[in-house]
Amino acid sequence: MKLLLHSGGLDSTALAWKLRPDVCLTVDYGQRPAQGEIRAAGSLCDLMDLDHQVLRVDLSHLGVGSLAGSVSSDVGSAPEWWPYRNQMLITLAGMRFVPQGLSEILIGAVATDVHADGRKPFLDGIDYLMSIQEGGVRVCAPASPVDPVDLIRESGIPHELLGATFSCHVAEYPCGQCRGCEKHLMTMEELGSGGDRK
Numbered sequence: 001m002k003l004l005l006h007s008g009g010l011d012s013t014a015l016a017w018k019l020r021p022d023v024c025l026t027v028d029y030g031q032r033p034a035q036g037e038i039r040a041a042g043s044l045c046d047l048m049d050l051d052h053q054v055l056r057v058d059l060s061h062l063g064v065g066s067l068a069g070s071v072s073s074d075v076g077s078a079p080e081w082w083p084y085r086n087q088m089l090i091t092l093a094g095m096r097f098v099p100q101g102l103s104e105i106l107i108g109a110v111a112t113d114v115h116a117d118g119r120k121p122f123l124d125g126i127d128y129l130m131s132i133q134e135g136g137v138r139v140c141a142p143a144s145p146v147d148p149v150d151l152i153r154e155s156g157i158p159h160e161l162l163g164a165t166f167s168c169h170v171a172e173y174p175c176g177q178c179r180g181c182e183k184h185l186m187t188m189e190e191l192g193s194g195g196d197r198k
Contacts, residue, residue, distance in 0.1 A: 003097055004106040005089050006052070008040030008166040009180070010187055011148055012108035017048055018155035019142065021106060023097065024052045027089050030060025031067045031082070033168045033180075040166035047161060055096050059088070066169045066178060077114045080169040080179060086117035090126055090139055098135040105130070109141040110148045120144065148183075149190050162188065 006012045006024035016024055026041040028034040038054055045052035063082045065072040072079045086107060093105050109118035116122055118141070127139040143151045152162070167184035168174045174181050 001097065001101045002104045002106060003093055003102055005093060005108065006041045006045070007108070008037045008044060009108070010152060010162060010165050010167060010184060011110050011143060012041075013044050013161065013165050014152045014155040014157050015106060015108050015143060016045070016050055017157040017161070019106065020050065022051065024050050025093055025096075026052070026054050027092055028054060028056040028058075029085075029088065029092070030058045030063060032069050032170055033067070033166070033172060036166045036168055036172040036174075039172075040164060044161060044164050047164070055092060057092060069170070077116070078179060081115060084117070086115075086122070087126060090130065094130060094135070094137050098137060102135065102137055104138045104140055107139065107141050109144045110151060111143075111145055112148060113144075118144070148187050152187070152191060159191070162191070 001023065002021045003023045003025055004012060004016055004019065004021040006016055006026055008026065024041060024045050026038050028038060042052050060068060064070050065076060065081050066079045067082050073081060090105055094102065109123065113119060123139065123141045123144060130137045130139050166174065167180040169178040169180040
């Protein structure tokens with residue numbers, strides 16, 4: 001079983017379209033935009049005819065920064081940094097699905113990620129850590145060397161599906177001002193100016 005961590009954003013949606021995982025999982029870990037992520041991912045998976053699952057584990061008391069609605073930490077590289085977030089999401093996905101035959105967890109890290117848990121040292125480390133435990137689950141970030149715009153173009157995803165994606169870091173509905181909303185807007189603008197290359 002291949003599982004994709006799906007936030008409902010542009011990157012994970014492009015991967016879902018391209019790779020057709022067995023399960024797309026959205027985790028509500030107490031982040032402020034959780035309901036927006038779940039709604040977007042669920043709708044997109046329906047449109048793509050993919051299985052969408054939701055896992056709820058309230059870790060809001062452990063979060064910092066804009067995703068948690070609290071003061072950002074100086075340790076993080078951006079205001080939305082949540083300590084060990086990708087490690088936590090990967091671990092939770094493994095815990096939930098390894099009894100059902102999970103073999104691989106896919107995450108939507110891309111070349112422009114600013115956080116350490118979206119870069120090669122972490123990705124190699126978490127892949128090794130998961131693979132040496134019961135179940136031998138592998139972790140893969142297929143788009144980690146790719147720019148988000150190139151990922152979307154190369155995926156061949158229909159442009160109309162991109163309008164249903166969600167990238168806000170602070171609210172259930174797009175605020176239009178956070179880093180997530182700004183990246184979403186810039187990516188959509190660049191896709192519009194450069195064509196879909198399909």
